[in-house]
Amino acid sequence: MADQLELLKQLQGVDGQLHRLRKALAQKPRELEQAAAPxxxxxxxxxxxxxxxxxxxxxxxEKEIDLQAREASVKKLQSQLFQVKTNKEYSAMQREIDSTKTDNSLLEEAILKGFDAIEGATKRRQQEQAKFTQLQGQLAAAQARIDQESAGIQQQVAELERARHVMLPDVPPKALAVYERILALRDGIALVPVMKDACGGCNRRLPPQVINKVYLKADLVTCENCNRILYFDDAHSSL
Ligand SMILES: [Zn+2]
Known part of the structure; x- marks a missing residue:
């Protein structure tokens, strides 16, 4: 039984690492998502x-087209000016010409201001585009880093899985079944040390008779609260 517990401890060492690595790997798509957000x-x-x-x-x-049309109408009015018969008609037409010309110069001013606005907007777009390109570069670098980290983790996982495979035949099947069931249920930790008379997994205080059984190593003893297998670790034990 002592040997069996020792084997499970070794297995837990590997499985604990595997669990952490798989968790880190599962985080990678989210990391990439965060890097892509900006x-x-x-x-x-x-x-x-x-x-x-x-x-x-x-x-x-639109303003330019409008101005062209207005300038054409001024020209037309000016040519018609010589065909009018009366002074009254003449001054009415002259007033219309003057008023259109005033409107046109306002329009010309607006067009000039429009050029400034377009220049400003062009500059703004260029700046934002440059920032976008810069961020894309940062994302590409982040992606390369994340890919590299993922590949590194996958390699470690593969190595640990190989090591695990080598260890498995030595573990008694019954103990292995108990261990693996707890491992799946308890976040990758199936085997925990007794720490200051409490379970090292859930911190629940252990009754003296349970601690005794763990100490005797006669059988696999599990925590009543979290079901993890208990053992005495000299470094952590209060004994
Ligand atoms: Zn527990």
Whole structure:
């Protein structure tokens, strides 16, 4: 029985590492997701900057077309000016020309301001795009690091699994079945030391008769609370 417990302790050493490594491996996709989040966010910022620029360009185009039409109408009115018969008609038409010209110069001012706005928006888009490219580079580096870490963990897992395989034939099947059932249920820890008269897994205080049984090593003794197999570890025991 003492040998059996010793074998289980060795197995637990391997399984504990396997459990930690598999857990770390399972975290990797989430790590990658977190690394990708800023890139995604910046992609949206670039898109917005692009949309703002396009809207400004479109508004500018509309103003330019509007100005052309108004300038054409001024020319038309000016040519008609010589065909009018009365002074009254003449001054009415002249007023219309003057008012259209005033509107046009306001429009020209707006177009000039539009150029400034487009220039600013173009610069903003370039800046956001540059930031996006930079973040993409960071993500690529993070991805490479995560891939490398994952590969390293997978290699360690494979080595430990091989070691485990070698150990298994020596463990009595019945004890192994008990151990593996608890291992699956208890987060990769099936075997725990007695620590200060309490279970090293769940910290529940152990009755003296249970501690005695663990001490005798006559049989596998489990914690009544968490079902883990108990043993005495000289380093941790209070005895
Ligand atoms: Zn326990």
């Amino acid at each position: 890139v995604k966010a910046q992609e949206a910022v670039v898109k917005t900057a692009e949309e703002q620029l396009r809207a400004l360009q479109l508004a500018q185009k």
